[in-house]
Amino acid sequence: xxxxxxxxxxxxxLATQVQAETSQAQVVETYADIAEAGYRDSLxxxxxxxxxxxxxxxxxxxxxxxAARAAWRAARDPYMxxxxxxxxxxxxxxxxxxxNAWPLDEGLIDxxxxxxxxxxxxxxxxxxxxATPTFTLSGQEVDATxxxxxLLSDVLQEADGSEANxxxxxxxxxxxxxxQDLISDAPEAGQRPWTDYAQGDACTGGNCDRRAAYLTVAxxxxxDDLSFMVDQWADDGAARAAVTTDPxxxxxxxxxxxxxxxxGEMAGQRVKLGLIxxxxxxxxxxFSDNTPSSHYHDVLGMQNVWLGSYTGPxxxxxxxxxxxxxxxxxxxxxxxxxxxxxxxxxxxxxALRDAQAEGMHYDMLLQVxxxxxxxxxxxxxxxxxxxxxxxxxxxxxxxxxxxxVEGDDTLEASGEVFK
Amino acid sequence: xxxxxxxxxxxxxxxxxxxxxxxxVSDFAVPxxxxxxxxxxALAQAAEVDCTPGNAGLLAAWNAAMDAWLGVxxxxxxxxxxxxxxxxxxxxxxxxxxxxxxxxxxLTGQDPxxxxxxxxxxxxxSARGLYAVEAMLFDPQFNDYGAGDPGCVLVxxxxxxxxxxxxxxxxxWQDDFVTVMRTAGNKRNARFLDASEARQxxxxxxxxxxxxxxxxxxxxxxGTFDRPRPxxxxxRLSGRSQRNLELSLVAHAELARALVPxxxxxxxxxxxxxxxxxxxxxxxxxxxxGVDDPAERFKLETLQTALIALRADVHAxxxxxxxxxxxxxxxxxx
Numbered sequence: 001x002x003x004x005x006x007x008x009x010x011x012x013x014l015a016t017q018v019q020a021e022t023s024q025a026q027v028v029e030t031y032a033d034i035a036e037a038g039y040r041d042s043l044x045x046x047x048x049x050x051x052x053x054x055x056x057x058x059x060x061x062x063x064x065x066x067a068a069r070a071a072w073r074a075a076r077d078p079y080m081x082x083x084x085x086x087x088x089x090x091x092x093x094x095x096x097x098x099x100n101a102w103p104l105d106e107g108l109i110d111x112x113x114x115x116x117x118x119x120x121x122x123x124x125x126x127x128x129x130x131a132t133p134t135f136t137l138s139g140q141e142v143d144a145t146x147x148x149x150x151l152l153s154d155v156l157q158e159a160d161g162s163e164a165n166x167x168x169x170x171x172x173x174x175x176x177x178x179x180q181d182l183i184s185d186a187p188e189a190g191q192r193p194w195t196d197y198a199q200g201d202a203c204t205g206g207n208c209d210r211r212a213a214y215l216t217v218a219x220x221x222x223x224d225d226l227s228f229m230v231d232q233w234a235d236d237g238a239a240r241a242a243v244t245t246d247p248x249x250x251x252x253x254x255x256x257x258x259x260x261x262x263x264g265e266m267a268g269q270r271v272k273l274g275l276i277x278x279x280x281x282x283x284x285x286x287f288s289d290n291t292p293s294s295h296y297h298d299v300l301g302m303q304n305v306w307l308g309s310y311t312g313p314x315x316x317x318x319x320x321x322x323x324x325x326x327x328x329x330x331x332x333x334x335x336x337x338x339x340x341x342x343x344x345x346x347x348x349x350x351a352l353r354d355a356q357a358e359g360m361h362y363d364m365l366l367q368v369x370x371x372x373x374x375x376x377x378x379x380x381x382x383x384x385x386x387x388x389x390x391x392x393x394x395x396x397x398x399x400x401x402x403x404x405v406e407g408d409d410t411l412e413a414s415g416e417v418f419k
Numbered sequence: 420x421x422x423x424x425x426x427x428x429x430x431x432x433x434x435x436x437x438x439x440x441x442x443x444v445s446d447f448a449v450p451x452x453x454x455x456x457x458x459x460x461a462l463a464q465a466a467e468v469d470c471t472p473g474n475a476g477l478l479a480a481w482n483a484a485m486d487a488w489l490g491v492x493x494x495x496x497x498x499x500x501x502x503x504x505x506x507x508x509x510x511x512x513x514x515x516x517x518x519x520x521x522x523x524x525x526l527t528g529q530d531p532x533x534x535x536x537x538x539x540x541x542x543x544x545s546a547r548g549l550y551a552v553e554a555m556l557f558d559p560q561f562n563d564y565g566a567g568d569p570g571c572v573l574v575x576x577x578x579x580x581x582x583x584x585x586x587x588x589x590x591x592w593q594d595d596f597v598t599v600m601r602t603a604g605n606k607r608n609a610r611f612l613d614a615s616e617a618r619q620x621x622x623x624x625x626x627x628x629x630x631x632x633x634x635x636x637x638x639x640x641x642g643t644f645d646r647p648r649p650x651x652x653x654x655r656l657s658g659r660s661q662r663n664l665e666l667s668l669v670a671h672a673e674l675a676r677a678l679v680p681x682x683x684x685x686x687x688x689x690x691x692x693x694x695x696x697x698x699x700x701x702x703x704x705x706x707x708x709g710v711d712d713p714a715e716r717f718k719l720e721t722l723q724t725a726l727i728a729l730r731a732d733v734h735a736x737x738x739x740x741x742x743x744x745x746x747x748x749x750x751x752x753x
Binding site: 369 | 502
């Protein structure tokens, strides 16, 4: 009798354990599904952007430029929701700089206003490759008479070891569609005229053919890069395999992503630093003034991963067992806290969108002496910090140590200092 | 930050014993924030007496404040992380060149702040704090002002602002955060839900500061072998690069010993900190311009490698003794 009881308890214990493991396996499956759907929507909208850019360069006009800008904004929404896959997934981290590097010295690409500085030490901050068919880089003569994918990706991107040399991705395209935003005390984005793409005598800004060629190549590269990332999360993709093969490692990747995006990246670099540097160029989508939407979709992406549900631009929903569910089993109060904190963060980011709709653009918030900037941006920073503490607690509750150590190569350094 | 204003409820919270946290608070945090408040107050006074860059008293006072900062920098939690305090005190690195732009904007009168120096704390972090004062005192682009020039008013405003930040940090530690740390795990403590959370923030801060030395203090000037970046060295203008690193390492060692005082619990950490500090002291490369020279560069690379291994030791040994893992840190963005 006693023996039977013990056996039954053991079996019950095993069953619970198996169930819990199944649950974690399902959670990482949902995570990979959301990643695949998010990158696929990013790809589809980037293809629409490429087509809109083709229409602009083939028939430049106010309306084709406006349509291309609208396509860029539409492409940003799903992409920003995928930023939460950074930090925990090396495949994403190795690739991300090609599509979303920021901030950039845009003078590398095209002409800029007088008095523009660029990064302090970047010798190529005013290269203006669109106007410069040949130049010298690290002692080598570069032939840029034809603007090719290799020129952008292999030569100009991070030229001379400077991260401010961003030649590809969303922000390079954004600059070419909007131009520099030189007005930061009024609700206006960059004012690039459509005639920067006009051919013949109507061309403004010079070298309209090369500008159109650059924009076309950049759009093609964005589509290619996103296509690569969709493949990584497909059924037989390497990024999917990395998180599903070992669900515990997959959960760690999820927490690392939300945690680092919340704390080091968003709360620290991207949002707080911009506010306290009071520099309008420190807004993430600085040419288009799209930053409120960009921040909003960034934090929405974190909520998607937590709740196990993503809604694409076409209304399609990808959903499944959620990280919240496994945390609720371990610590219901913590699960509830983090759910509420993420909702607060989304609301704080949405308040920036509301302010923008009422004419208070993000670069205006960054001005010295604008108390509204602090009043609107600080709650977002605080909300991100609050939720990052809960993420640390989740890692303890799930016994997933090394939420940060994952990806910190230096901590894995072996051997002693002195032998 | 609203979390630890707890109002410290009129009723005293019973302190929970955690020796490691107690030692960090009493032996490390409080003495260092006090020294920093005192040296920055003395710096502001020296600037009031004579603001000019050739004034030996002012230079000595700035050096003393910088020395004191290196004892405070490891407190990557609590009052120093509230709002923009850390950045307003010590905004570095500045690879994008925000600082010279911000200073030029003020000095050329594009911003009327010098007419109302009391509004100076609203200025960009790039124009505030220890490194902005360093630029005014040592950068040939800025250090040619005289007693009646805008540069003088600016240095006085900067040093008063810095002293104000340091005083606010000291007050917040003594009036509030000391208790918050000592009552970690008390059910009314919303900041630290259990004692291990207070240990974890200190442990994380130490590892983060060591990473900062590896990646920024050493990594930035080292650049790559083909493209060293001597101009990116911290303290290059004042010739303090080596001294800053030495004092930084000394502070890390002190914090590590406060966390785990018994060498038997962390033998490699205790022994190797001394040796790494010894390496830093024997560099003879005050501004790290040696990154361009193969022999000097080798010494800096050796130090960096040793520091990486030491950090792994600290992570393993202290993490085990304190029973914590590393939390999120502010350097993990891009």
